Amino acid sequence: DQQVKQNSPSLSVQEGRISILNCDYTNSMFDYFLWYKKYPAEGPTFLISISSIKDKNEDGRFTVFLNKSAKHLSLHIVPSQPGDSAVYFCAASSYYKLTFGKGTLLTVNP
Amino acid sequence: GAGVSQSPSNKVTEKGKDVELRCDPISGHTALYWYRQSLGQGLEFLIYFQGNSAPDKSGLPSDRFSAERTGGSVSTLTIQRTQQEDSAVYLCASSSAKGTHVDNEQFFGPGTRLTVL
Incomplete structure (x- = not known):
């Protein structure tokens, strides 16, 4: 049983637009949420995180939103860049x- | 400063053979994790070492899998009698694990891609 679900296997956006990546979870015991970014042939690297006592955390172009009642979080990237x-x-x-x-x-098209 | 390193980067083996995968964590990091990423899947937790405490082996998929961490630093993941379903990327991560979530941030190595023919 998957406790953390990312229902979109892929997303394509234009450079300069917003990218929104979604995530749902089922376990109420989770108290901290993270996003990692992974390039081919490299290990994942930490991007941004949020504590369960907050509903938003922002770092430059990256913002993570947490909706505890819906057990849902999302990562917004604005503006999106090819990198x-x-x-x-x-x-x-x-x-x-x-x-x-x-x-x-995520594929960001120039 | 060096990050987490893993060797070999690629390993091709025949079904039934044993393999050893190595992980060198970041110096000073007391926590070490092994994960497996099969094709199209997320990262699957395998085992966790913290200092001198007994490891959390709850994620090991079978008794063919074992891991040790000597001297609180380097770790070796051993898979005995490999099967084709063991083919995956095996990732190692380490953290300073000082108690807060920020200190528990895990730093990953590049992984070992294991292919069992």
Whole structure:
């Protein structure tokens, strides 16, 4: 049973537009949520995170929104750049364990 | 400063053979994790080491899988009698694990791509 779900395997957007990546979770014990970015042949790298006591965290072009009642979070990238093209993994934390979604491949077209 | 390194980067083996995958965590990081990413799947937790504590092995898929961490640093993941379904990218991560979520941020290595023929 998948506890973290990314229902869109891929997303394509134009450069300069907004990219919105979505993630749903089922386990109410998760108290911290993270987004990782992965390029081919590299390990995932941490992008941005949010605590369950907050509903928004912003870092430059990246903003993560958390809706606890809906068990839903999203990552907004504005404006999108071609270098943002990668696989984005949503992860949820309960103490030291991370549970990952399957990832969404974002392609930003010039 | 060096990041997490893993070796080999690629490993092709025949079904039934044993393989060893190595992970060198970031110096000073006390927590070390192994994950597996099969084709089209997310990262699947395998095992967690923290200092001298007993490891959390709850994610190991079968008794053919084992891992050890010598001297609190380098870790080796061993898969015995490999099967074709073991083919995946095996990722190692480390963290400083000082208690807060920020300190628990995991830094990943590039992974070892294992192909079992």
